[in-house]
Amino acid sequence: MASPNRIPEIRKDTVNNRWVIFSPARSRRPSDFKSKSNPVNPTSQPECPFCIGQEHDCAPEIFRVPAAGPDWRIRVVQNLYPALSRDLESSGELAGRPGGGSVALSGFGFHDVVIESPVHPVHLPDLDPVEIGDVFMAYKKRIEQLQCYDSIQYVQVFKNHGASAGASMSHSHSQMIALPVVPPTVSTRLDSMKEYFGQTGKCSLCEIRFDTLLIDESIHFISISPFAATFPFEIWIIPRYHSSHFHELDGVKAIDLGRLLKLTLRKMNVQLNSPPFNFMIQGSPLQVSPTQLPYTHWFLQIVPQLSVVGGFEMGTGCYINPVFPEDAAKLLREVSIS
Amino acid sequence: MASPNRIPEIRKDTVNNRWVIFSPARSRRPSDFKSKSNPVNPTSQPECPFCIGQEHDCAPEIFRVPAAGPDWRIRVVQNLYPALSRDLESSGELAGRPGGGSVALSGFGFHDVVIESPVHPVHLPDLDPVEIGDVFMAYKKRIEQLQCYDSIQYVQVFKNHGASAGASMSHSHSQMIALPVVPPTVSTRLDSMKEYFGQTGKCSLCEIRFDTLLIDESIHFISISPFAATFPFEIWIIPRYHSSHFHELDGVKAIDLGRLLKLTLRKMNVQLNSPPFNFMIQGSPLQVSPTQLPYTHWFLQIVPQLSVVGGFEMGTGCYINPVFPEDAAKLLREVSIS
Numbered sequence A, B: 001m002a003s004p005n006r007i008p009e010i011r012k013d014t015v016n017n018r019w020v021i022f023s024p025a026r027s028r029r030p031s032d033f034k035s036k037s038n039p040v041n042p043t044s045q046p047e048c049p050f051c052i053g054q055e056h057d058c059a060p061e062i063f064r065v066p067a068a069g070p071d072w073r074i075r076v077v078q079n080l081y082p083a084l085s086r087d088l089e090s091s092g093e094l095a096g097r098p099g100g101g102s103v104a105l106s107g108f109g110f111h112d113v114v115i116e117s118p119v120h121p122v123h124l125p126d127l128d129p130v131e132i133g134d135v136f137m138a139y140k141k142r143i144e145q146l147q148c149y150d151s152i153q154y155v156q157v158f159k160n161h162g163a164s165a166g167a168s169m170s171h172s173h174s175q176m177i178a179l180p181v182v183p184p185t186v187s188t189r190l191d192s193m194k195e196y197f198g199q200t201g202k203c204s205l206c207e208i209r210f211d212t213l214l215i216d217e218s219i220h221f222i223s224i225s226p227f228a229a230t231f232p233f234e235i236w237i238i239p240r241y242h243s244s245h246f247h248e249l250d251g252v253k254a255i256d257l258g259r260l261l262k263l264t265l266r267k268m269n270v271q272l273n274s275p276p277f278n279f280m281i282q283g284s285p286l287q288v289s290p291t292q293l294p295y296t297h298w299f300l301q302i303v304p305q306l307s308v309v310g311g312f313e314m315g316t317g318c319y320i321n322p323v324f325p326e327d328a329a330k331l332l333r334e335v336s337i338s
């Protein structure tokens, strides 16, 4: 798969400010554990609360697309087991905690599910670009609603597909969690991009060099293997236009992104045998200051789940990637899609 | 398991400077994927290169305990599929890279395996405290050797036990990776502990408040559920004496730590049904300056693998933990070990 004779290299992801170890030798190590079989997604599920006709088993709806009528294509609903609660005071620090520098906040926030299709066996890459564009426009609409809460600082949009990517539900869906804090990866990325801007006067994602790392391009987006990919076959879809926030997307760009995401997921399925995967919209805090605008730039990170994280990664925050990104990009660039 | 009526809370881990969301409601969510069965560790393995008598199938030995003779109890060997290479120049930055702020270093470093027992079915908690102490003294000896390389900045000691904790080999072992960079979690922790020291004049781990978070204590160590545990049932074993580096451990303390680790792993096995787990020694860069000594303090982090990381955690670096640490501590404190 990777070039086995390459020597290891340590690369810095200058966008996220982390080190990644590239070590092709690692891909040849044996295992004496029996291989895990991926649980197959059930094709239909009589009890699935995300299926059309089962709306009564679902937590309350926030909106649907189209906006009225029983024949919905997308539903945005509350998560029935939310990580954060919309019913709490967003009052900040809790008192009476064990001290010693410890800090605790009220668990105020929003946790929603975006049901991407009314029927069980249809997954995101089965939709056409316009329909995937509609899912993006649903994210955008919900982010704009969440933006009205003063205490919400960041909205994480993400998708888990397949059990080993964390999914507990097999019906095609994504999730949105609105947080009253700016999460650590976001503030670290902001600091790195600011530093690059300070040195060069430019946005590091507008300037990203991709030569051998390019996978595909569309009118408004490129898909690449990032130079210091944390995970094997990790892919970034980056807008070619400078934009801090995903929700600046318009309908035309949403369809263009839908087309590129569909192509990317189909290529991943062919090349990597339909792996479980996650995608994450990597954006900026809702309130960015005018001085931050020139160096903040959102992108979509796609991570096929091909390896298990071990103690080294948990301990150090450094990842070991057995596949050089230029090799992954070449394979994904050249895979042919019928 | 956790108190299901508690409301969610966001806590800050002030040692590692990260936010964790505590949400007991999450533990009740259903799943329509079939549950994964943990592959059972084979009790004997005719081809295992880590077994006594199979030394010829192993990468070169660095040292054994006892130091000579065929009847070894512990072997420290090179990793046959190393993430980093001891044969490269430690010459720093590589030239001719795609630019755009990208940085790449030569993959110089060391990657060793510590074989903790000569026979296949024996695992760490099966050893007696003196024998576990010997494993710690082997880590110490190897760290002291690695310290002689000027360009090595940090040594990560870690253990993967069980396939879903990342292990590819079932024979009881741990690993050590010596890095030419200070990894991100270590520098973030250093910054946080420095900040606390700046505000209070004290080491945050010497001062850690544990009241309801205490699990057990020995002469030289305590085991606790950290106030903002990233993972359910995560445990920290912290030296009661102030010490920047694990390898300051002496033989007496090593046995005391062996006893507490054995107790902790046995409790985890009883309470959590012998889960896969990782442990990591969380320490300081090899070269700490005299000004850093007062606020750097190593500890052993133990993480049972009970959940899968999803897109939210990958995207934000924030974790969702369904079990409040005070509930985990109470269960682990009270579990009785025969």
Ligand SMILES: Nc1ncnc2c1ncn2[C@@H]1O[C@H](COP(=O)(O)OP(=O)(O)O[C@H]2O[C@H](CO)[C@@H](O)[C@H](O)[C@H]2O)[C@@H](O)[C@H]1O
Binding pocket: A049, A057, A058, A059, A077, A078, A079, A080, A081, A082, A113, A159, A160, A165, A166, A167, A168, A169, A170, A175, B029, B030, B307, B308, B309, B310, B311, B312, B313, B320
């Ligand atoms: N009837 C109903 N109505 C409305 N909502 C319902 C529902 N029944 C179930 N749900 C919700 O549907 C969601 C499905 O989400 P996913 O399958 O993407 O993963 P989940 O959030 O369970 O956990 C994964 O993702 C999270 C976040 O990354 C990780 O913390 C976790 O470890 C990983 O397994 C769940 O959050 C669940 O609470």
Ligand SMILES: Nc1ncnc2c1ncn2[C@@H]1O[C@H](COP(=O)(O)OP(=O)(O)O[C@H]2O[C@H](CO)[C@@H](O)[C@H](O)[C@H]2O)[C@@H](O)[C@H]1O
Binding pocket: A029, A030, A307, A308, A309, A310, A311, A312, A313, A320, B049, B057, B058, B059, B077, B078, B079, B080, B081, B082, B113, B159, B160, B165, B166, B167, B168, B169, B170, B175
């Ligand atoms: N004959 C032999 N002689 C010497 N060494 C031999 C050998 N045969 C195998 N080895 C080595 O033994 C080690 C066993 O290590 P573990 O089982 O703890 O997990 P591994 O390192 O494979 O990967 C886990 O841990 C790493 C680090 O956390 C993660 O990157 C990864 O995803 C996860 O699966 C492997 O590193 C392997 O290279």
